[in-house]
Amino acid sequence: MRIRVLWPAGQATATLATTPTSEALWAVLPVSSSANTWGEEVYFDTPVSVPREHDARQVVEPGTVAFWTDGDSLALPYGPTPISRDGECRLAGPCNVLGVLDGDAQVLRTVRPGDPIRVERA
Template identity: 75%
Template sequence: MRIRISWPAGNLTATLDAGTPTTRALAKALPLASTARTWGEEVYFDTGVSVPRETDARQVVEPGTVAFWTDGDALALPYGPTPLSQGTECRLASPCNILGSLDGDAGLLATVRDGDPVRVELTEE
């Protein structure tokens, strides 16, 4: 499954694993509009979707991972270190469900500003 994440300064697509319960719940909520928040080199935003933490949830992930933060009902998109990181790792606030990864340069997320409007929709590309 592919989604497009758009904000005023740009957009990225992501490929998600359609087999996870969290991805299926998110897909049912699309398209969605939200407000971006930033935390170090991570963008996250509320989805209005509430799901439990999956057994393979992780806190340390690769840049460009599309994660679902169950504690905040939010998509979490890390592209570099966060305030909890040790060194250059991407450490999320708590273990998150892993949905997939961004297509292309996750560094584009640096153009997202706290408070920016964000839109997430399914894409055919």
């Protein structure tokens, strides 16, 4: 499964693994939301509500496509957050890992809080 994330200043594509959460997201695409930022992470609400998967992680690599079950949100980290240690990507809590962005995750630096953001099938 491949998705495209679009915002006013750019876009990114990602490849998703086959997981219960990625399948739930895929089923409701396209999704439009409003972007939030937290350190070097972009996150936004979705209409998906799923339980935490057994392999959920809080520390991930830049460019990971994650789903924050506590907030029903996609989380796209590209660098440290306010709770990171030693430059890691530490999310607000354990998140389901869906996949990875294609290319350089630093493209997410152009997302501004409040930007309209859309996720669609690529």
